[in-house]
Each structure stands twice: as structure tokens, then as C-alpha cells.
Amino acid sequence: MSEAAQEIDKLMGLHPKGFDLSLDRITRLLEVLGNPQNRLPRVIHVAGTNGKGSVTAFCRALLEAGGYGVHVHTSPHLVNWHERYRIGLKGGRGKFVDDSVFAEALRRVAEANAGQKITVFEILTAVTFLLFSEHPADAAIIEVGLGGRFDATNVISDPAVSVIMPISLDHQPYLGDRVELIAAEKAGIMKAGHAVVIGHQEYDAVLDVLMSTAERLHCPTAVFGQDYMAHEEYGRLVYQDEFGLADLPLPRLPGRHQYANAAAAIRAVKAAGFVVTEAMMEKAMNSVEWPGRLQRLTEGRLIAHAPAGAEIWIDGGHNPGAGEVIAEAMANFEEKQPRPLYLITGMINTKDPVGYFRAFVGLAEKVFCVPIRGSEAMIDPVILSNSAYDAGLVAEPKATVGEALDAIKEILDPQAPAPRILIGGSLYLVGDVLADNETPPK
Missing domain, CATH: 3.40.1190.10 (Mur-like, catalytic domain)
Structure with a gap:
């Protein structure tokens, strides 16, 4: 320390x-x-x-x-x-x-x-x-x-x-x-x-x-x-x-x-x-650079967990307005290069998860909800999964980001393009990911 x-x-x-x-x-x-x-x-x-x-x-x-x-x-x-x-x-x-x-x-x-x-x-x-x-x-x-x-x-x-x-x-x-x-x-x-x-x-x-x-x-x-x-x-x-x-x-x-x-x-x-x-x-x-905001991860420890060829993005946006602009960006990426989109999301309890998730309806294949390490204010992944379901998405809780990445590997269609994965919903989760990936801001 x-x-x-x-x-x-x-x-x-x-x-x-x-x-x-x-x-x-x-x-x-x-x-x-x-x-x-x-x-x-x-x-x-x-x-x-x-x-x-x-x-x-x-x-x-x-x-x-x-x-x-x-x-x-x-x-x-x-x-x-x-x-x-x-x-x-x-x-x-x-x-x-x-x-x-x-x-x-x-x-x-x-x-x-x-x-x-x-x-x-x-x-x-x-x-x-x-x-x-x-x-x-x-x-x-x-x-x-x-x-x-x-x-x-x-x-x-x-x-x-x-x-x-x-x-x-x-x-x-x-x-x-x-x-x-x-x-x-x-x-x-x-x-x-x-x-x-x-x-x-x-x-x-x-x-x-x-x-x-x-x-x-x-x-x-x-x-x-x-x-x-x-x-x-x-x-x-x-x-x-x-x-x-x-x-x-x-x-x-x-x-x-x-x-x-x-x-x-x-x-x-x-x-x-x-x-x-x-x-x-x-x-x-x-x-211009702004870490943790629609930042693409191209190297690091976590990449080893991801499906081969996956495109991994992180973004700390956490409210409905942020959800809309991030979803628009994902839709633009999809237009240029189609890939199945998966979300790995963690949030804290002062946010509006249903409002955030609603922006991704029709865009995301599935959401994996994860805890935020060391946060007393985090939304339990089971409850967060229910919020994603209420918004109209298929969701499942996981214990860690690594487990969520492994789960995406398991459900992928081998004939489909490599997935696009967005990890976000909280700057605290994004910070954990950058720390675990050993790629902190410089």
C-alpha cells in the first residue's frame, strides 16, 4: 500500500x-x-x-x-x-x-x-x-x-x-x-x-x-x-x-x-x-484518452479468460443516460462489424439498474451480473439479475468477472463471430477490472 x-x-x-x-x-x-x-x-x-x-x-x-x-x-x-x-x-x-x-x-x-x-x-x-x-x-x-x-x-x-x-x-x-x-x-x-x-x-x-x-x-x-x-x-x-x-x-x-x-x-x-x-x-x-470510459482492453491477465478473438470493452457509465449513449456506441460497432454482445455488469444501490439495462434491450444476448469487490453498497448479483430481467433482458448472476467470461465461452455458438463483451455499470467495477488486468491508468 x-x-x-x-x-x-x-x-x-x-x-x-x-x-x-x-x-x-x-x-x-x-x-x-x-x-x-x-x-x-x-x-x-x-x-x-x-x-x-x-x-x-x-x-x-x-x-x-x-x-x-x-x-x-x-x-x-x-x-x-x-x-x-x-x-x-x-x-x-x-x-x-x-x-x-x-x-x-x-x-x-x-x-x-x-x-x-x-x-x-x-x-x-x-x-x-x-x-x-x-x-x-x-x-x-x-x-x-x-x-x-x-x-x-x-x-x-x-x-x-x-x-x-x-x-x-x-x-x-x-x-x-x-x-x-x-x-x-x-x-x-x-x-x-x-x-x-x-x-x-x-x-x-x-x-x-x-x-x-x-x-x-x-x-x-x-x-x-x-x-x-x-x-x-x-x-x-x-x-x-x-x-x-x-x-x-x-x-x-x-x-x-x-x-x-x-x-x-x-x-x-x-x-x-x-x-x-x-x-x-x-x-x-x-x-485524447479517458480510461474506463468505452476503453477497449487488448492485453492483460483477464484477456486469457475471454473467448478467443473476443472484443472486450469497459465503461463506468452507471445511469440511464449513460446506458443510452453506451448502447448507441455498441449498436454502431454492431453496424460496422456484427458480433453477439454480452454484458458483464455490477452496480451500486444508488443507481437505477432497470433504466440502465433498458437501453440494451434488443442489443445484448445476455447479461451476467457480478458483485463489486469490497463495496457495502453493491447490488447483490441475484437482485441485479432480476432488474435486468425486468428491463427485458436474459440475465444470470456470477461470482466474478472471470467466471462470467468463462460462462460466455461455454454458451457461444462455434459458428458465430467472436463476441463483443461490455464490462460496466459502475466505475468501481471498472477499477477492479483494470486492477485485476494489471492495466491501471497512467
């Missing part, structure tokens, strides 16, 4: 798990630390139900393509806590925080907190601001943890741009049971007079809330489909905004939903005050 992981284990024993949405505790702690959140480079602050991570990855790729040093904060991590903190390097690719630096920052924040009531996520967020304020960079991309208005990252008072990605139902106990209520929470990251970029929104009610908030706060606003847009044409990505048009390669990240995510990133980086050249955009489309 790393030195930083040991420090976090100590904190887990002292402070409650989960979220307690409030800014009082983090504000108090940051004041003791000298308000490092006010000493950051230009901040791109990102909220949304789906697409936060992808737009963050595109923003980072764009800026690094221009030679900028870019700090990146994301959550949760997949395998190691260090993934949450990418430290920018001028003229090069940022790297995950060094373990000793991370551990020391954790100790300093814990000491400043002096044992007062706080959540571990708030401590980790304070570490973000401390690390990013003490390492020089040109930009800091900071992803919201949960919601927006009361998320611990929302102590940022002077963002270069606030980005709101697609909003749908998720985390209802915390954020509300209607999309417009969730939109109001996520709109809380907008700051008066500061630029806002709104990504593709499926619901008119969401867009109404976001637009009315931006207007009330007098925020210069760019909306996908109105002020900027992107579409595929002759196997290329055409991006357009008020500054002009760019003819680009299709993004390296698979799925048509990534066209809108790439567009939002281009517009956001421009809104943050950076000059974005076509060369930067082209390089970013070819270099």
Missing part, C-alpha cells in the same frame, strides 16, 4: 464516508490553509451528470497540445487515489502526483483540520487546491464531485469558465427527483459575470434552468447547437462556432456522443481565454 493510501485509510477511520453537501466545513479548512483555492491558474470548472470526465479529458488534450501545463482533478479514481490529481508540466504531458508529495499534502490538510467534523471527500478536495496552488501551471481543470451548488469544489469564486455537461437523473436522494431540480444544483457552479459553456442537453427543462440562471447572473454563455456545434461529415469531425469552422479527425474516444463532448471542450478552452489553433484541435482529437 502506498504512503498516501495509508494516510487516507487513517482519515477513513476518523471521518464519515460519503457526501454531506455543504460549503461551511471546506471553507473553514481552506481559511486555515491560507485559501489556496484563490491562488490557482485559470480554472475550468466542470459539472454535469454525464460527460464530465470526457470533456475534462478533451480540455486537457487541447491545452497540452498547445504546450500548456495543465492540472486536472477528477473523481472517483479507478485503481489508485493518485489518479485524482494530475500535476501539469509546462510543454509536456502532466503526470499523477508523486506519492510522497501526495502523502505530505494529506498530512498538512489533516493537521489544519485539527480533528474537526468533515468528510474525507472535503479533505481530498482541500488537497486538490493545496497541490494545484503550489505547482506552477497554466490551467486547472476541476471536475465537480457531486451536484454543484454545495459540492466541495464550489469554493472557486473566479473560474475562467464554468462548463455544464448533459444532465439527467442520478443521485436523486442528494439532488432531487426531477431533471430541472438537478439542473438547478449543477447551475450552482456559475459565477456572476463569468463565462459559461453549456453542453448538449436532452431535456428542454434543463436548458431552461441553465439559461435562466446564466441570464440572471449576467454570464456570457455559449450553448451547444446554438453558439457552437459539431457533426460527422465524410468520416471527419466538423466543428463550428462564432470564431469559424474546423475540419478535424474524429475523436480517438469512441462513440458519437464524444463529438458533442469534444465541441464543448474546444469552446470551453476558448472561453477560458486560451488561443486554440486548428493544429491543437487536430492533435487533441488524436491523443
Whole structure:
């Protein structure tokens, strides 16, 4: 176990798990630390139900393509806590925080907190601001943890741009049971007079809330489909905004939903005050990476369990909106190269499994439901199988991902093409798979 992981284990024993949405505790702690959140480079602050991570990855790729040093904060991590903190390097690719630096920052924040009531996520967020304020960079991309208005990252008072990605139902106990209520929470990251970029929104009610908030706060606003847009044409990505048009390669990240995510990133980086050249955009489309999101596994220990020639994908999407875009991507793959699709799925009990599974009806041959290692909140595989059945799918529980892969081998028609296998339903399951496969994010 790393030195930083040991420090976090100590904190887990002292402070409650989960979220307690409030800014009082983090504000108090940051004041003791000298308000490092006010000493950051230009901040791109990102909220949304789906697409936060992808737009963050595109923003980072764009800026690094221009030679900028870019700090990146994301959550949760997949395998190691260090993934949450990418430290920018001028003229090069940022790297995950060094373990000793991370551990020391954790100790300093814990000491400043002096044992007062706080959540571990708030401590980790304070570490973000401390690390990013003490390492020089040109930009800091900071992803919201949960919601927006009361998320611990929302102590940022002077963002270069606030980005709101697609909003749908998720985390209802915390954020509300209607999309417009969730939109109001996520709109809380907008700051008066500061630029806002709104990504593709499926619901008119969401867009109404976001637009009315931006207007009330007098925020210069760019909306996908109105002020900027992107579409595929002759196997290329055409991006357009008020500054002009760019003819680009299709993004390296698979799925048509990534066209809108790439567009939002281009517009956001421009809104943050950076000059974005076509060369930067082209390089970013070819270099962007986002582990655990429609990531294809081509090597590793788990591959040995899979049927010969199988195409294996992992994706941490876990709500109905994510299910729809992942299913669309699988359908596109099927159109280009037909293969039987099998799902290996694990989920936690704050999600809507029936809504997620419904997107795969008519597409997936069978679902194998598995536990999530070490998670008290996981849905029992038998219960998850019942949810898949309720959605209209054939499902069966298995004890491990390896057993599920073995089961797929057993039921395959030897005359059929090698299968396409999607492992997902939870970032925690995807993290377990990457750890077991010995291919963690780098």
C-alpha cells in the first residue's frame, strides 16, 4: 500500500464516508490553509451528470497540445487515489502526483483540520487546491464531485469558465427527483459575470434552468447547437462556432456522443481565454484518452479468460443516460462489424439498474451480473439479475468477472463471430477490472 493510501485509510477511520453537501466545513479548512483555492491558474470548472470526465479529458488534450501545463482533478479514481490529481508540466504531458508529495499534502490538510467534523471527500478536495496552488501551471481543470451548488469544489469564486455537461437523473436522494431540480444544483457552479459553456442537453427543462440562471447572473454563455456545434461529415469531425469552422479527425474516444463532448471542450478552452489553433484541435482529437470510459482492453491477465478473438470493452457509465449513449456506441460497432454482445455488469444501490439495462434491450444476448469487490453498497448479483430481467433482458448472476467470461465461452455458438463483451455499470467495477488486468491508468 502506498504512503498516501495509508494516510487516507487513517482519515477513513476518523471521518464519515460519503457526501454531506455543504460549503461551511471546506471553507473553514481552506481559511486555515491560507485559501489556496484563490491562488490557482485559470480554472475550468466542470459539472454535469454525464460527460464530465470526457470533456475534462478533451480540455486537457487541447491545452497540452498547445504546450500548456495543465492540472486536472477528477473523481472517483479507478485503481489508485493518485489518479485524482494530475500535476501539469509546462510543454509536456502532466503526470499523477508523486506519492510522497501526495502523502505530505494529506498530512498538512489533516493537521489544519485539527480533528474537526468533515468528510474525507472535503479533505481530498482541500488537497486538490493545496497541490494545484503550489505547482506552477497554466490551467486547472476541476471536475465537480457531486451536484454543484454545495459540492466541495464550489469554493472557486473566479473560474475562467464554468462548463455544464448533459444532465439527467442520478443521485436523486442528494439532488432531487426531477431533471430541472438537478439542473438547478449543477447551475450552482456559475459565477456572476463569468463565462459559461453549456453542453448538449436532452431535456428542454434543463436548458431552461441553465439559461435562466446564466441570464440572471449576467454570464456570457455559449450553448451547444446554438453558439457552437459539431457533426460527422465524410468520416471527419466538423466543428463550428462564432470564431469559424474546423475540419478535424474524429475523436480517438469512441462513440458519437464524444463529438458533442469534444465541441464543448474546444469552446470551453476558448472561453477560458486560451488561443486554440486548428493544429491543437487536430492533435487533441488524436491523443485524447479517458480510461474506463468505452476503453477497449487488448492485453492483460483477464484477456486469457475471454473467448478467443473476443472484443472486450469497459465503461463506468452507471445511469440511464449513460446506458443510452453506451448502447448507441455498441449498436454502431454492431453496424460496422456484427458480433453477439454480452454484458458483464455490477452496480451500486444508488443507481437505477432497470433504466440502465433498458437501453440494451434488443442489443445484448445476455447479461451476467457480478458483485463489486469490497463495496457495502453493491447490488447483490441475484437482485441485479432480476432488474435486468425486468428491463427485458436474459440475465444470470456470477461470482466474478472471470467466471462470467468463462460462462460466455461455454454458451457461444462455434459458428458465430467472436463476441463483443461490455464490462460496466459502475466505475468501481471498472477499477477492479483494470486492477485485476494489471492495466491501471497512467
